[in-house]
Amino acid sequence: EDKVVQSPLSLVVHEGDTVTLNCSYEVTNFRSLLWYKQEKKAPTFLFMLTSSGIEKKSGRLSSILDKKELFSILNITATQTGDSAVYLCAVSSDYKLSFGAGTTVTVRA
Amino acid sequence: GAVVSQHPSRVICKSGTSVKIECRSLDFQATTMFWYRQFPKQSLMLMATSNEGSKATYEQGVEKDKFLINHASLTLSTLTVTSAHPEDSSFYICSAWTGGASNYGYTFGSGTRLTVV
Numbered sequence: 001e002d003k004v005v006q007s008p009l010s011l012v013v014h015e016g017d018t019v020t021l022n023c024s025y026e027v028t029n030f031r032s033l034l035w036y037k038q039e040k041k042a043p044t045f046l047f048m049l050t051s052s053g054i055e056k057k058s059g060r061l062s063s064i065l066d067k068k069e070l071f072s073i074l075n076i077t078a079t080q081t082g083d084s085a086v087y088l089c090a091v092s093s094d095y096k097l098s099f100g101a102g103t104t105v106t107v108r109a
Numbered sequence: 110g111a112v113v114s115q116h117p118s119r120v121i122c123k124s125g126t127s128v129k130i131e132c133r134s135l136d137f138q139a140t141t142m143f144w145y146r147q148f149p150k151q152s153l154m155l156m157a158t159s160n161e162g163s164k165a166t167y168e169q170g171v172e173k174d175k176f177l178i179n180h181a182s183l184t185l186s187t188l189t190v191t192s193a194h195p196e197d198s199s200f201y202i203c204s205a206w207t208g209g210a211s212n213y214g215y216t217f218g219s220g221t222r223l224t225v226v
Binding site for chain 1: 115141143151152153154155158202204206214215217218219220
């Protein structure tokens with residue numbers, strides 16, 4: 001059975017802080033790892049990672065994948081209150097997505 | 110591109126009735142759709158995978174007679190919750206495999222919040 005484990009489950013930070021979210025996985029037929037942001041509705045796409053060691057960046061967010069150690073991290077720098085959300089990690093295998101439990105990030109002003 | 114429209118966004122129904130949720134791919138052909146449910150403060154759990162023109166594949170523990178999935182065309186998949194009970198209250202989301210239609214392969218509908226009273 002495919003497993004995706006995220007840590008921490010939740011964290012509270014102040015504006016301007018940097019957060020690092022972790023995602024480890026065990027899946028058969030790995031295709032890609034995806035990060036999503038969810039704010040009360042459907043998830044919105046952040047990144048898709050398929051290759052080890054290549055950092056993907058979008059503004060203050062960045063992510064990297066380690067296929068040897070089977071994990072990924074998502075970094076958010078200079079956090080803002082608008083970053084408060086649940087961040088979901090999902091792994092694609094055989095075209096299906098298996099989701100982790102998510103990390104709830106709360107950014108206080 | 111690669112938009113999935115999900116309807117309704119919110120529905121309240123009485124116990125024992127059936128509810129149909131629709132997901133339409135607006136600008137691409139969705140040969141494969143995935144249906145998820147999400148309980149409060151939990152992650153998305155895959156319920157079933159539907160392929161156009163064939164029977165859906167259900168995940169372990171999901172009752173196929175209770176959650177009827179129809180994928181009769183390349184742009185429409187439906188999930189019908191039959192004889193709904195309060196424990197079926199949840200957030201249901203569809204996702205389409207877009208393949209080359211987007212650069213990340215999966216597009217989600219906006220979700221349906223079902224409340225059974």
